[in-house]
Amino acid sequence: MINYKRKVLDNGLTVIVHEDHSTPLATINILYKVGARDESPDKTGFAHLFEHLMFGGSVNIPSYDTPLQLAGGDNNAFTSNDITNYYLTLPSDNIDTGFWLESDRMLSLAFTEESLEVQRSVVIEEFKQRYLNQPYGDVWLLLRPLVYKVHPYKWATIGKEISHIENATLDDVKDFFYRFYAPDNAILVVAGNVKAEEMFNKAQEWFGSISRSAATRVPYPVEPPQTEKRVLTVERDVPFNSLYRAYHSSARTDDEYYAEDLLTDILNQGKSSRMYLSLVKEKKIFSEIHTYVSGSHDKGILVIEGKLLKGKTMEEADKAIDEELQKVINESVTEFELEKVKNKLESRKEFGDMDLGDRALNLASAEWLGDISLVNSTLEKYRNVSAGDIQKRAAQIFREENCSVLYYMSKN
Amino acid sequence: MSGIIDRSMPPELKEIREVKIPRAEKVTLDNGVPMYYINSGLQELVKVELIFENLEFPADKPVIPLAVNRLMSEGTSRHSAQELADLIDYYGAYLNSYESPDYSSLSLFTLNKHLGAALPTVREMLSDAVFPQEEIDVLKRNSLQRLAIEDEKVSAVARKNFARMCFGNHHPYGHEFIKEDYNTLLRSDLMNYYKSQYISGHCTIVASGKIDDAVIRTINLCLGDAAWSRSNGKVAGFPDVIGEGEMKNYIPKDGAIQSAIRIGKRSINRSHPDYPGLAVMNTILGGYFGSRLMSNIREDKGYTYGIGSANISYRRDGLFFISTEVGADVTEKALTEIYFEIEKLRNDLVPESELRTVKNYMMGNHLKSIENAFHISDKFKSIYLSGLDYSYFDRFVRKLKSIRPDEIRELAVKYLDPAQMTELVVGRK
Numbered sequence: 001m002i003n004y005k006r007k008v009l010d011n012g013l014t015v016i017v018h019e020d021h022s023t024p025l026a027t028i029n030i031l032y033k034v035g036a037r038d039e040s041p042d043k044t045g046f047a048h049l050f051e052h053l054m055f056g057g058s059v060n061i062p063s064y065d066t067p068l069q070l071a072g073g074d075n076n077a078f079t080s081n082d083i084t085n086y087y088l089t090l091p092s093d094n095i096d097t098g099f100w101l102e103s104d105r106m107l108s109l110a111f112t113e114e115s116l117e118v119q120r121s122v123v124i125e126e127f128k129q130r131y132l133n134q135p136y137g138d139v140w141l142l143l144r145p146l147v148y149k150v151h152p153y154k155w156a157t158i159g160k161e162i163s164h165i166e167n168a169t170l171d172d173v174k175d176f177f178y179r180f181y182a183p184d185n186a187i188l189v190v191a192g193n194v195k196a197e198e199m200f201n202k203a204q205e206w207f208g209s210i211s212r213s214a215a216t217r218v219p220y221p222v223e224p225p226q227t228e229k230r231v232l233t234v235e236r237d238v239p240f241n242s243l244y245r246a247y248h249s250s251a252r253t254d255d256e257y258y259a260e261d262l263l264t265d266i267l268n269q270g271k272s273s274r275m276y277l278s279l280v281k282e283k284k285i286f287s288e289i290h291t292y293v294s295g296s297h298d299k300g301i302l303v304i305e306g307k308l309l310k311g312k313t314m315e316e317a318d319k320a321i322d323e324e325l326q327k328v329i330n331e332s333v334t335e336f337e338l339e340k341v342k343n344k345l346e347s348r349k350e351f352g353d354m355d356l357g358d359r360a361l362n363l364a365s366a367e368w369l370g371d372i373s374l375v376n377s378t379l380e381k382y383r384n385v386s387a388g389d390i391q392k393r394a395a396q397i398f399r400e401e402n403c404s405v406l407y408y409m410s411k412n
Numbered sequence: 413m414s415g416i417i418d419r420s421m422p423p424e425l426k427e428i429r430e431v432k433i434p435r436a437e438k439v440t441l442d443n444g445v446p447m448y449y450i451n452s453g454l455q456e457l458v459k460v461e462l463i464f465e466n467l468e469f470p471a472d473k474p475v476i477p478l479a480v481n482r483l484m485s486e487g488t489s490r491h492s493a494q495e496l497a498d499l500i501d502y503y504g505a506y507l508n509s510y511e512s513p514d515y516s517s518l519s520l521f522t523l524n525k526h527l528g529a530a531l532p533t534v535r536e537m538l539s540d541a542v543f544p545q546e547e548i549d550v551l552k553r554n555s556l557q558r559l560a561i562e563d564e565k566v567s568a569v570a571r572k573n574f575a576r577m578c579f580g581n582h583h584p585y586g587h588e589f590i591k592e593d594y595n596t597l598l599r600s601d602l603m604n605y606y607k608s609q610y611i612s613g614h615c616t617i618v619a620s621g622k623i624d625d626a627v628i629r630t631i632n633l634c635l636g637d638a639a640w641s642r643s644n645g646k647v648a649g650f651p652d653v654i655g656e657g658e659m660k661n662y663i664p665k666d667g668a669i670q671s672a673i674r675i676g677k678r679s680i681n682r683s684h685p686d687y688p689g690l691a692v693m694n695t696i697l698g699g700y701f702g703s704r705l706m707s708n709i710r711e712d713k714g715y716t717y718g719i720g721s722a723n724i725s726y727r728r729d730g731l732f733f734i735s736t737e738v739g740a741d742v743t744e745k746a747l748t749e750i751y752f753e754i755e756k757l758r759n760d761l762v763p764e765s766e767l768r769t770v771k772n773y774m775m776g777n778h779l780k781s782i783e784n785a786f787h788i789s790d791k792f793k794s795i796y797l798s799g800l801d802y803s804y805f806d807r808f809v810r811k812l813k814s815i816r817p818d819e820i821r822e823l824a825v826k827y828l829d830p831a832q833m834t835e836l837v838v839g840r841k
Binding site for chain 1: 417419420422423424425426428453454455456457493494497498500501502503504505506521522523526546550553554557558560561563564565566667668669670700701702710711712713714715716717737738739768769770772773775776777779780783784785786
């Protein structure tokens with residue numbers, strides 16, 4: 001059980017405090033409800049570029065990192081299609097430094113041309129390093145627009161193309177900041193060796209005077225149901241053929257999500273799972289295969305991806321996968337399999353709550369999903385999934401017209 | 413509270429005076445295996461790590477230690493690989509194999525309530541592994557594919573070739589795995605290595621998490637029985653390091669849009685008196701986000717997504733290196749800046765303010781490194797596997813607090829001589 005207290009300030013900032021007095025540390029986690037899905041189609045990659053700019057100095061503090069390091073702290077951030085999350089850890093005695101830094105950059109950034117210019121180059125190098133100069137690195141740049149035709153999940157967080165990042169202007173940056181970086185669009189979690197009442201007071205003191213966002217949010221376009229199978233074949237300079245399938249599935253907040261997550265575990269989690277045993281070991285078609293759900297806020301995808309062994313064809317790979325999928329549609333999973341993946345989830349949850357930083361993020365995520373109590377009740381929801389639920393979801397998801405396939409072929 | 417705050421001034425800071433590292437306790441199992449344990453944390457979970465130090469390096473068949481460690485869990489005389497996986501997975505437990513050039517380990521992660529059920533399976537793997545040929549084939553097949561994919565990554569090619577240039581291919585710290593290493597794997601070699609090395613007399617257990625008397629009893633019951641094997645063949649020991657003498661190398665890769673750079677040299681390990689000071693020097697140069705390499709090459713020039721330096725402490729040696737991936741068109745410029753930062757550290761005194769930031773940052777990091785039971789056990793391993801005791805951390809903190817700018821410069825002069833550095837570029841210049 002993760003303990004927590006929650007309060008909403010007058011300006012809309014949600015504040016959550018988790019006390020753990022067994023550590024001398026404290027963590028501040030701020031989740032901003034903005035991600036790549038909030039970008040306009042001609043300015044993609046912006047939420048992520050913006051994350052970099054959040055370290056380029058704020059209105060009263062020229063450097064974010066130095067004062068934090070001086071306080072014995074460390075920090076990082078990540079951007080997804082849904083959110084941008086910032087977190088820092090430091091000795092709890094110096095928690096004021098964390099409040100000072102985080103509230104100042106929510107108040108306003110320094111907005112300098114120099115910072116924008118350097119971070120544009122850094123992000124372009126990141127684009128090259130992770131997506132272009134790696135074997136199979138561009139898979140998601142290809143797969144997203146195949147699967148999503150309308151919803152902004154159709155581009156990756158890094159952006160559609162480098163030119164979008166090159167063309168970012170300071171006005172774009174300012175506009176983005178004032179729309180999304182405001183207390184009513186954020187969740188603040190303070191965790192560790194701290195006292196809840198004291199932290200609520202500090203939150204009020206440092207963040208209470210920051211104004212709400214003036215912007216109104218528009219709903220995201222809804223992805224219409226897919227009606228026919230989509231196939232894309234590309235050829236690249238990679239050593240082996242690789243196969244990717246994406247099926248439309250549920251949103252993280254849907255009840256069906258839990259059954260889907262367990263379904264992918266039964267198919268492909270660990271060395272006793274079905275697809276590993278049959279496709280990697282017995283039939284020797286893949287060197288590796290993975291199945292997982294995206295778990296995104298809006299309707300997500302269930303992905304099957306595998307690297308083919310040399311000499312195996314895409315036809316063989318497709319046929320072997322289809323056989324496994326037919327099996328899970330036609331026959332109920334066994335009680336043993338179901339208990340196994342549920343037990344596995346139970347320990348994953350327990351191990352996942354070990355670190356203070358993870359607990360803080362889990363609290364922020366649950367609050368963002370709309371129900372903070374999820375942080376402690378998720379396991380129960382998994383426990384309640386029946387073999388019938390899993391079979392039903394398998395039949396609903398694994399339909400040919402619901403599937404997008406990427407054949408990633410080796411040139412050699 | 414007044415409600416009026418001064419945002420222009422940083423809040424007052426408190427220095428971290430000391431870091432109390434929870435110490436591992438030691439018990440000896442009935443069969444003589446030493447077990448060190450750290451009882452810490454609120455959650456009902458345990459990690460039991462079985463460590464086997466590498467006592468020799470089969471240079472002609474270098475994959476053996478890795479293959480044995482991975483395949484030990486893939487079949488015993490009583491259970492197939494699948495059955496063993498089911499026995500672990502059913503209890504929600506995880507097994508993790510880890511191999512370094514100095515030691516191999518097998519770790520069981522489990523909830524306390526399933527320890528007694530999962531541990532007998534681990535015990536079976538320790539003394540009754542049979543290394544089925546089909547499992548060897550799976551490992552070969554999939555490792556060869558992974559190897560071929562790695563060879564397409566400039567960073568992986570740089571990491572492997574750089575180690576080889578520094579330590580030589582016949583040494584475990586320098587050996588670069590190639591296709592032939594896997595193709596020559598024989599079942600009989602694995603059996604022999606397993607029988608001579610994976611014996612209770614070579615094993616150390618490190619347990620961490622919620623370790624109460626019941627847990628210790630369970631571990632003793634499952635792993636403390638009569639010695640797993642009495643045979644204790646002669647071991648060859650480690651070979652000497654013979655560097656390749658090749659100081660500068662460029663491996664071109666067609667169409668690369670970034671180049672991987674590695675610059676560094678053989679260095680010292682944790683047991684050397686200079687090590688704590690070197691750790692501070694390394695942090696200033698490239699060991700944290702505010703480091704000189706990051707500030708110059710990423711935050712000022714924008715040549716890279718990331719650059720860093722590190723000093724790896726092996727049991728018998730050390731390796732200092734700088735690594736980065738930069739835009740191919742700025743490869744030469746990045747090299748110039750890297751050497752510029754090395755020279756600056758060797759010629760100029762570090763400003764007091766910068767040194768203070770690094771000291772505070774490192775103390776905070778030291779505090780964070782004991783955040784949970786597993787981290788505390790890693791902390792213990794870092795000294796135990798270097799043949800050191802807890803007084804090392806006292807020396808480390810003392811040096812960290814007292815080190816002066818002139819000492820940093822001396823260390824840079826001593827350990828960062830560009831004339832002795834090995835330089836490797838993989839990509840396009």
